Amino acid sequence: xxISAGAASALADRIEEASERRDGVKQVAAADKxxxxxxxxxxxxxxxxxxxxxxxxxxxxxxxVVVVVLTGAFLYFSTAGRALVPSRxxxxxxxxxxxxxxxxxxxxxxxxMKFFPFVFSLFMFVMVANLLGLFxxxxxxxxxxxxxxxxxxxxxxxxxxxxxxxxxxxxLKLFVPSGVPVALMPLVVLIEVVSFLSRPVSLSxxxxxxxxxxxxxxxxxxxxxxxxxxxxxxxxxxxxxxxxMVVMLTALEVLVAALQAYVFAVLTCMYLADALHPSH
Amino acid sequence: xxVTPAYGQEAAPADAGADTHAGTEVPGNAAHEGGGFxxxxxxxxxxxxVWLAITFxxxxxxxxxxxxxxxxxxxxxxxxxxxxxLDQAAKLKGEADAAVAAYEQELAEAKARANAIxxxxxxxxxxEAETARKAVEAELDKKLAAAEGRIAGxxxxxxxxxxxxxxxxxxxxxxxxxxxxxxxxxxAAVKSAG
Numbered sequence: 001x002x003i004s005a006g007a008a009s010a011l012a013d014r015i016e017e018a019s020e021r022r023d024g025v026k027q028v029a030a031a032d033k034x035x036x037x038x039x040x041x042x043x044x045x046x047x048x049x050x051x052x053x054x055x056x057x058x059x060x061x062x063x064x065v066v067v068v069v070l071t072g073a074f075l076y077f078s079t080a081g082r083a084l085v086p087s088r089x090x091x092x093x094x095x096x097x098x099x100x101x102x103x104x105x106x107x108x109x110x111x112x113m114k115f116f117p118f119v120f121s122l123f124m125f126v127m128v129a130n131l132l133g134l135f136x137x138x139x140x141x142x143x144x145x146x147x148x149x150x151x152x153x154x155x156x157x158x159x160x161x162x163x164x165x166x167x168x169x170x171x172l173k174l175f176v177p178s179g180v181p182v183a184l185m186p187l188v189v190l191i192e193v194v195s196f197l198s199r200p201v202s203l204s205x206x207x208x209x210x211x212x213x214x215x216x217x218x219x220x221x222x223x224x225x226x227x228x229x230x231x232x233x234x235x236x237x238x239x240x241x242x243x244x245m246v247v248m249l250t251a252l253e254v255l256v257a258a259l260q261a262y263v264f265a266v267l268t269c270m271y272l273a274d275a276l277h278p279s280h
Numbered sequence: 281x282x283v284t285p286a287y288g289q290e291a292a293p294a295d296a297g298a299d300t301h302a303g304t305e306v307p308g309n310a311a312h313e314g315g316g317f318x319x320x321x322x323x324x325x326x327x328x329x330v331w332l333a334i335t336f337x338x339x340x341x342x343x344x345x346x347x348x349x350x351x352x353x354x355x356x357x358x359x360x361x362x363x364x365x366l367d368q369a370a371k372l373k374g375e376a377d378a379a380v381a382a383y384e385q386e387l388a389e390a391k392a393r394a395n396a397i398x399x400x401x402x403x404x405x406x407x408e409a410e411t412a413r414k415a416v417e418a419e420l421d422k423k424l425a426a427a428e429g430r431i432a433g434x435x436x437x438x439x440x441x442x443x444x445x446x447x448x449x450x451x452x453x454x455x456x457x458x459x460x461x462x463x464x465x466x467x468a469a470v471k472s473a474g
Contacts, residue, residue, distance in 0.1 A: 037317065037318065040317075040318040040319055041318050042318060042321070042324040042327075042328070044327075048327075053326040053330075054323060054324075054326055054327055055326055055327045055330040055331075056327050057327075057331070058324065058327055058328075058331075060324070060327070060328055060331065061327065061328075061331035061335075064331050064332060064335040064336070065331075065335055067335070068335045068336070068338065068339040071339070072339060072342050072343070072347075075343070075347045075351075076346065076347065079347070079350050079351055079354060082350070082353070082354050082357075083354075084357065084358055084361060086354075090354075093347075093351060094351060094354065094355060097348075097351045097352075097355070098355070116348065117340065117343050117344035117348045118340065120343055120347075120348060121336070121339050121340045121343045121344075124339075124343070125336060125339060141332075143319065144318070144319045144324075144328060145319050145320070146319075146324075146325045146328050146329060147328055147332055150328075150329055150332055150333075151332075151336075208319070212319065
């Protein structure tokens with residue numbers, strides 16, 4: 001019995017439609033089981049309202065406190081012995097101190113060492129916040145743009161305030177590189193000003209986006225493990241692949257966490273060097 | 281149409297499943313989406329900024345007042361101690377080098393002295409041997425001379441005896457040949473022959 005062309009195409013349409021729906025169901029199910037954005041939600045713990053502003057103590061505030069207390073306590077107790085031959089923990093504190101100190105000295109010279117406490121606290125805060133955020137169920141303070149932007153503005157604000165206080169209007173030489181032909185000067189100055197203004201933006205978005213993207217990626221692959229694991233034996237076998245991916249991504253994220261703190265600190269050092277020596 | 285029912289059967293349960301799933305899942309999903317993207321939710325900005333200022337401010341003050349001076353002292357003390365140790369090591373090495381130099385000088389002196397003593401004793405021994413040798417030689421020369429004198433005496437007496445023996449022998453031969461011998465003539469002939 002021959003099949004008519006119309007019947008065949010109708011059949012093909014139905015099959016296609018059904019498979020599309022099935023895909024749609026899969027996506028919805030996955031999205032519901034593991035919402036990768038959920039980890040970034042801010043929930044108040046102690047609601048506080050001051051002058052119409054909501055300054056509640058939230059999970060974000062809690063982790064800021066945890067980061068600060070943890071880092072401060074570690075630095076305090078690891079160096080309490082003041083040992084001539086350092087213990088392992090004291091070595092960690094000393095290494096981070098010397099790491100930041102050499103970074104700042106290389107970028108801004110010995111004059112830059114007056115900013116050392118600032119750069120050191122920035123580096124330690126960002127790194128510990130990044131690393132702490134990798135623990136499951138922990139909130140990542142630096143995954144919110146407002147936090148990274150505030151830190152970046154703190155850096156740029158320090159550069160601007162110190163630059164003008166130290167050099168007066170000579171600080172504006174920062175935008176006028178020497179040895180540039182007069183004809184090109186307006187263009188160069190424009191480019192320098194734009195690049196200076198984009199610094200806080202790039203500084204904050206780099207850190208924020210790295211943390212955000214890393215955590216979303218981790219959550220998505222972890223979500224695959226959960227979704228596939230719910231699909232029986234075949235799914236369990238298939239879940240091995242995303243699980244391996246999660247393990248590798250976690251290692252990568254540890255690297256990214258430390259690297260982004262380093263990048264943030266290095267750029268801070270370079271910007272501070274501009275405040276110290278504005279002329280190129 | 282023997283293919284169609286099979287496809288139809290397969291498609292139908294999938295359809296049904298899709299419908300029920302979609303029906304249950306969608307509301308929950310919508311509820312999650314309600315808050316928007318948290319990092320861009322400006323309602324939380326004030327709280328985050330205030331708490332960041334409090335926590336980071338305290339952190340900065342604590343590091344600046346306590347941790348940085350303490351770590352700086354630890355590292356400075358260590359650097360000073362290492363420098364001190366290095367200086368002391370350099371000093372001790374200098375002392376050791378001086379001791380080695382003094383020892384070597386003494387050794388060289390002792391060697392020179394030993395050589396001198398050896399040379400001296402060698403010379404003395406040589407001189408002694410030389411005198412002894414000369415004494416012995418002189419003695420021997422004397423003995424040689426005495427012996428030679430004796431030999432000469434013996435030779436001379438022997439030579440005198442030889443003349444007498446030759447005369448008697450010659451006269452005996454002559455007697456045997458001619459019956460009688462003129463002693464004087466024989467003696468003259470022997471003398472002229474000898």
